[in-house]
Amino acid sequence: xxYSEKILRALGKENIEVGDKLELVSGDFKxxxxxxxxxxxxxxxxxxxxxxxxxxxxxxxxxxxKVKLISKGTGAPKFESATMKSKPGLPKVAMxxxxxxxxxxxxxxxxxxxxLIKPGELLNEVPELAEMANLEIRHLFxxxxxxxxxxxxxxxxxxxxxxxxxxxxxxxITMGTDAMHYTAAVLSFMLKNLSGPVVITGAQRSSDxxxxxxxxxxxxxxxxAAESDIxxxxxxxxxxxxxxxxxxxxxxxxxxxxxxxxxxxxPVNDRPIAYVDNKLQIRYNNDHSKIxxxxxxxxxxxxxxxxxxxxxxxxxxxPSILDAYVEKGFxxxxxxxxxxxxxxxxxxxxxxxxxxxxxxxxQEGVVVGMTSQCLYxxxxxxxxxxxxxxxxxxxxxxxxxxxxTAYAKLGWLLGxxxxxxxxxxxxxxxxxxxxxxxxxxxxLN
Amino acid sequence: xxYSEKILRALGKENIEVGDKLELVSGDFKxxxxxxxxxxxxxxxxxxxxxxxxxxxxxxxxxxxKVKLISKGTGAPKFESATMKSKPGLPKVAMxxxxxxxxxxxxxxxxxxxxLIKPGELLNEVPELAEMANLEIRHLFxxxxxxxxxxxxxxxxxxxxxxxxxxxxxxxITMGTDAMHYTAAVLSFMLKNLSGPVVITGAQRSSDxxxxxxxxxxxxxxxxAAESDIxxxxxxxxxxxxxxxxxxxxxxxxxxxxxxxxxxxxPVNDRPIAYVDNKLQIRYNNDHSKIxxxxxxxxxxxxxxxxxxxxxxxxxxxPSILDAYVEKGFxxxxxxxxxxxxxxxxxxxxxxxxxxxxxxxxQEGVVVGMTSQCLYxxxxxxxxxxxxxxxxxxxxxxxxxxxxTAYAKLGWLLGxxxxxxxxxxxxxxxxxxxxxxxxxxxxLN
Numbered sequence: 001x002x003y004s005e006k007i008l009r010a011l012g013k014e015n016i017e018v019g020d021k022l023e024l025v026s027g028d029f030k031x032x033x034x035x036x037x038x039x040x041x042x043x044x045x046x047x048x049x050x051x052x053x054x055x056x057x058x059x060x061x062x063x064x065x066k067v068k069l070i071s072k073g074t075g076a077p078k079f080e081s082a083t084m085k086s087k088p089g090l091p092k093v094a095m096x097x098x099x100x101x102x103x104x105x106x107x108x109x110x111x112x113x114x115x116l117i118k119p120g121e122l123l124n125e126v127p128e129l130a131e132m133a134n135l136e137i138r139h140l141f142x143x144x145x146x147x148x149x150x151x152x153x154x155x156x157x158x159x160x161x162x163x164x165x166x167x168x169x170x171x172x173i174t175m176g177t178d179a180m181h182y183t184a185a186v187l188s189f190m191l192k193n194l195s196g197p198v199v200i201t202g203a204q205r206s207s208d209x210x211x212x213x214x215x216x217x218x219x220x221x222x223x224x225a226a227e228s229d230i231x232x233x234x235x236x237x238x239x240x241x242x243x244x245x246x247x248x249x250x251x252x253x254x255x256x257x258x259x260x261x262x263x264x265x266x267p268v269n270d271r272p273i274a275y276v277d278n279k280l281q282i283r284y285n286n287d288h289s290k291i292x293x294x295x296x297x298x299x300x301x302x303x304x305x306x307x308x309x310x311x312x313x314x315x316x317x318x319p320s321i322l323d324a325y326v327e328k329g330f331x332x333x334x335x336x337x338x339x340x341x342x343x344x345x346x347x348x349x350x351x352x353x354x355x356x357x358x359x360x361x362x363q364e365g366v367v368v369g370m371t372s373q374c375l376y377x378x379x380x381x382x383x384x385x386x387x388x389x390x391x392x393x394x395x396x397x398x399x400x401x402x403x404x405t406a407y408a409k410l411g412w413l414l415g416x417x418x419x420x421x422x423x424x425x426x427x428x429x430x431x432x433x434x435x436x437x438x439x440x441x442x443x444l445n
Numbered sequence: 446x447x448y449s450e451k452i453l454r455a456l457g458k459e460n461i462e463v464g465d466k467l468e469l470v471s472g473d474f475k476x477x478x479x480x481x482x483x484x485x486x487x488x489x490x491x492x493x494x495x496x497x498x499x500x501x502x503x504x505x506x507x508x509x510x511k512v513k514l515i516s517k518g519t520g521a522p523k524f525e526s527a528t529m530k531s532k533p534g535l536p537k538v539a540m541x542x543x544x545x546x547x548x549x550x551x552x553x554x555x556x557x558x559x560x561l562i563k564p565g566e567l568l569n570e571v572p573e574l575a576e577m578a579n580l581e582i583r584h585l586f587x588x589x590x591x592x593x594x595x596x597x598x599x600x601x602x603x604x605x606x607x608x609x610x611x612x613x614x615x616x617x618i619t620m621g622t623d624a625m626h627y628t629a630a631v632l633s634f635m636l637k638n639l640s641g642p643v644v645i646t647g648a649q650r651s652s653d654x655x656x657x658x659x660x661x662x663x664x665x666x667x668x669x670a671a672e673s674d675i676x677x678x679x680x681x682x683x684x685x686x687x688x689x690x691x692x693x694x695x696x697x698x699x700x701x702x703x704x705x706x707x708x709x710x711x712p713v714n715d716r717p718i719a720y721v722d723n724k725l726q727i728r729y730n731n732d733h734s735k736i737x738x739x740x741x742x743x744x745x746x747x748x749x750x751x752x753x754x755x756x757x758x759x760x761x762x763x764p765s766i767l768d769a770y771v772e773k774g775f776x777x778x779x780x781x782x783x784x785x786x787x788x789x790x791x792x793x794x795x796x797x798x799x800x801x802x803x804x805x806x807x808q809e810g811v812v813v814g815m816t817s818q819c820l821y822x823x824x825x826x827x828x829x830x831x832x833x834x835x836x837x838x839x840x841x842x843x844x845x846x847x848x849x850t851a852y853a854k855l856g857w858l859l860g861x862x863x864x865x866x867x868x869x870x871x872x873x874x875x876x877x878x879x880x881x882x883x884x885x886x887x888x889l890n
Contacts, residue, residue: 028837043793057830058793144831146787149794150761178783182760241885258888259785259822266889306761312781314852315624316595316751324769336757338623340704342591348488348503349594377704385502386589392473407759440686443703444711444889 004044010067011035019073024049025066026059033057034073036142056099056142086134093133093170093225094163098156099142100176102203102214125207126215128280133170133226138163145176145183145202150411153183154302157190160198161300170196170225174218177202177237177256177264184235184251185408188431190302193295194231199224199248201236204262213238213262220246220276228282231294232273232432238262239275247272252405252433255375267445268375269400269438303415308332310407312373313343313354322357326364331419332410333361334369335395336403341370341379345386355389362394367423369396369410371403376443396426399434409433449489455512456480464518469494470511471504478502479518481587501544501587531579538578538615538670539608543601544587545621547648547659570652571660571667573725578615578671583608590621590628590647595856598628599747602635605643606745615641615670619663622647622682622701625710629680629696630853633876635747638740639676644669644693646681649707658683658707665691665721673727676739677718677877683707684720692717697850697878700820712890713820714845714883748860753777755852757818758788758799767802770811776864777812777855780840781848786815786824790831800834807839812868814841814855816848821888841871844879854878 003011016022016035024031024047033049036056046058047067129135140159143152156173163171175183184200191198201221203214221236228248235254239247240263253270274284307330311322325333337343343354362368370390372379378400381391391397398406409430413422428434448456461467461480469476469492478494481501491503492512574580585604588597601618608616620628629645636643646666648659666681673693680699684692685708698715719729752775756767770778782788788799807813815835817824823845826836836842843851854875858867873879 046793051830057791144787144791144829146783146831147789147792147797148760149789149792149797151794153760178787179760256784256819257821259817259819259824261822261888264819264822307763308761309763309766310757310759312755312757312848314755314849315593315598315627316753316856318752318754318773318775320773321754321766321769324766328763328765338591339701342589342623344592344594346502346589347592347594348491349596352592352594372704374701374704374709376702377706377709379704384589385496386591403757404759411761443706 004061006045006061007047010061010064014067014069016067016069017073021070021073022049023066023068023070024059024064026063031057031059032070056144087130090132090134091169091226092136092167093172093222094136094138094166094168095222096138096140096156096159096163096171096173098140098152098173098175100145100174100202101206102174102201102218126219128219129222132222132280135222136163136166136168143176145179148175148179148183150186150304150306153186153190153304156183157187157300157302160187160191161298164195164298168196170228171198172218172221172225173198173200175200175202177204180235181255181265182404182408184233184254185405185433186304186412188233188251188433189409189412190300191233192299192301193297194233195296195298196231196294197225197228198233199236200234200251204260204264211262213243216243216278217246219280220248223276223280224248224274224282228274229294230273234273235265236276237265239272243278245275245277248274248276250432252401252431255402255404267442268402269377269435269442271439271442271445301416304411305331305414306411308334308407308411308414310334310336310403312336312403313338316352317344319343319352319354319357322354322361326361326366330366332367332369332414332422334371334398334403334406334410336373337370337379338373340383340387341372341381341390341397342384342386343390345389355393358390358395359393365419367396367410367414367419367426368394369398369406369426371398371401371406373403375402378438396423398426400438401433405433449506451490451506452492455506455509459512459514461512461514462518466515466518467494468511468513468515469504469509471508476502476504477515501589532575535577535579536614536671537581537612538617538667539581539583539611539613540667541583541585541601541604541608541616541618543585543597543618543620545590545619545647546651547619547646547663571664573664574667577667577725580667581608581611581613588621590624593624593628595631595749595751598631598635598749601628602632602745602747605632605636606743609640609743613641615673616643617663617666617670618643618645620645620647622649622709625680626700627849627853629678629699630850630878631749631857633678633696633878634854634857635745636678637744637746638742639678640741640743641676641739642670642673643678644681645679645696649683649705649709656707658688661688661723662691664725665693668721668725669693669719669727673719674739675718679718680710681721682710684717688723690720690722693719693721695877697846697876700847700849712887713847714822714880714887716884716887716890746861749856750776750859751856753779753852753856753859755779755781755848757781757848758783761797762789764788764797764799764802767799767806771806771809775811777814777859777867778806779814779816779843779848779851779855781818782815782824783818785828785832786817786826786835786842787829787831788835790834800838803835803840804838810864812841812855812859812864812871813839814843814851814871816843816846816851818848820847823883841868843871845883846878850878
């Protein structure tokens with residue numbers, strides 16, 4: 001999708017083309033950066049510029065009070081999709097690029113942004129890739145993962161479907177890390193009958209830093225996509241703070257547990273499916289022959305209900321806020337309760353009693369699920385009286401799901417099923433999100 | 446505080462006294478249990494009965510459609526506070542009882558509830574206590590911790606102040622575990638110039654179970670209260686899933702990380718201050734001589750603003766919900782952002798853009814703080830552009846505080862300071878909640 005007429009006019013006046021450096025003033029902010037080509041997603045009426053730290057910022061035309069050319073660039077960055085020169089006999093792996101820290105690198109000499117997305121440069125950085133697979137690069141969009149919405153999830157799921165239809169043996173998705181576990185969970189529900197592995201990866205440190213995890217993560221991810229016989233959706237990131245191995249963890253059981261460490265992505269109530277060591281050998285954790293056999297034809301079921309809330313309870317929480325969600329038309333609520341799945345249920349302070357508000361939401365047809373802010377362990381609907389008071393209202397206790405996975409699941413269920421079916425399915429395992437039994441080594445590991 | 450006239454009349458009609466078994470019908474529920482004495486806190490117009498699992502349930506008089514005697518009991522349970530027979534030379538430790546799993550035990554023969562609160566019985570279970578301290582039992586209230594509000598926190602802080610004023614050398618608080626870390630954080634801010642250690646403990650498994658952690662936790666807690674020279678507020682609970690040691694962890698750095706394991710309480714971005722091993726020896730983790738020296742006279746500063754929200758961001762979060770909080774008169778908001786402290790800030794989907802809603806809240810005088818749902822690590826206001834867009838609005842980035850501790854801190858600050866002072870103090874260390882540096886072994890440990 002090209003820029004709008006209005007934007008093209010403002011750019012034309014200053015003779016600004018894609019790749020040129022410009023100054024944009026919006027409100028109190030003055031931004032200087034490189035004009036980006038418009039991506040597939042988003043408002044054509046918004047300037048997209050790449051600022052010095054490598055991130056794209058969008059400024060609406062209406063909000064831009066000044067647009068000024070700073071210097072001419074060398075033309076549009078090579079963002080287009082590409083297939084690397086094919087080697088006979090190697091499997092085809094699609095690499096879907098969506099933005100985030102992994103995809104950008106600052107050239108400190110020119111201040112320009114060096115894109116990992118150019119196949120030749122990719123090979124310079126990770127020469128092992130050429131021996132593992134014929135890579136087909138698909139540039140989908142460039143978005144910081146905290147800005148991703150369900151619309152991008154739908155686009156990503158369809159792109160995976162299309163990549164498999166075009167003959168890919170496996171798929172790698174590169175993205176920002178903030179919403180990586182939300183995205184991995186959503187895609188786990190959206191993608192059915194997987195033809196091969198779908199491996200999501202990214203970087204906690206940008207690729208121009210010596211400590212960057214980008215290249216090893218990418219090499220391990222491509223290895224799994226090219227070779228593994230498990231048709232599963234998972235996250236492949238560093239398993240320790242050194243470069244000794246990456247873990248491939250199921251998309252419904254993984255969570256970002258650290259703001260900045262390279263080994264931030266951890267299984268919660270699960271073990272990784274596999275590790276990839278620094279010789280790029282895959283080591284499966286358990287008997288993996290029973291999970292995720294490759295099926296015929298990947299299908300993307302992309303319905304998603306955005307009006308689902310994830311609400312964390314805490315002491316003194318004002319439960320009348322649930323009414324506000326119901327009034328805003330929300331159709332699902334995942335509560336992040338305390339301990340085994342508690343909210344205040346017997347307090348004598350009536351203003352903090354949740355029961356009536358939950359009851360009202362359920363009467364209005366809202367599906368309500370319960371998870372635990374402990375993250376590890378399992379909620380239970382009846383160990384204590386207070387738990388029974390809540391579950392008796394019709395709240396679904398979401399077993400050992402993380403709150404984030406329960407959120408992703410309920411959004412997907414309500415986007416594709418009737419409320420009563422969604423409620424029924426919320427407590428049934430669909431994509432490995434519920435495990436019957438938790439092992440001791442699945443805590444803080 | 447006694448029961449109300451209305452309740453006493455309903456009980457009198459059936460000749461029901463405290464300790465008798467009765468049946469109460471309320472709406473769809475029929476409850477059978479033992480009538481409890483009215484506790485200090487809560488509505489006098491509410492029946493309190495102890496049901497079979499050991500928990501107290503409150504039923505409002507207006508909601509009770511039937512009240513019927515089932516069987517006469519043996520009189521009021523011995524709930525009164527008591528001081529155990531004194532041994533010369535032993536330090537005096539106050540034990541403040543507030544409810545929760547640790548305080549109850551089911552007698553399977555009679556179905557009655559066996560209260561750990563009776564000093565003699567306590568000694569039967571944990572004979573080591575008599576060698577460690579002269580225990581003064583203070584029965585404050587009996588509440589499941591998920592039902593605790595700021596009013597109970599204020600009562601608890603005042604009780605600690607009073608216990609030290611009455612000559613206690615240290616204080617142990619027993620409580621339920623769900624809100625234990627919230628409570629520990631709040632008390633860390635409320636109690637100033639500590640005269641000695643304040644040790645919060647509880648149990649993940651009730652004391653009638655073979656796997657109960659109640660007795661070892663209690664012994665370790667009393668040991669620290671009686672002996673440690675650190676005047677700090679912390680949580681003392683199992684450090685592993687066996688009975689080999691307990692960890693004593695700073696109240697502002699501890700978090701319940703598992704729904705049911707005995708070693709659920711873990712330091713986040715910190716190490717425990719000390720361990721107590723199974724010979725009841727205290728082993729300090731670091732050089733502890735610099736922290737928490739015992740001061741003269743403990744003072745409780747108990748202001749607390751209940752209109753503070755803890756809001757977890759997630760993809761597709763509707764940020765107009767922030768306006769609803771502002772309209773409800775909230776004075777503080779702690780955001781649990783993703784990664785380094787992100788909320789959608791550059792998305793082209795305007796309905797998911799947080800910036801205007803945060804700006805509006807701040808303009809209305811609301812203090813807004815940012816934490817990370819990763820839990821481990823540290824938020825940062827300017828690594829990425831999106832972070833700067835948020836921090837430029839005046840959002841306080843709360844360093845390495847957990848969301849729960851930041852919530853406790855902001856509630857306390859707004860209860861005792863003007864908003865501008867509260868905002869200033871939110872990012873300054875007050876009670877060990879901010880550490881300059883995080884060590885590698887403070888992740889998932």
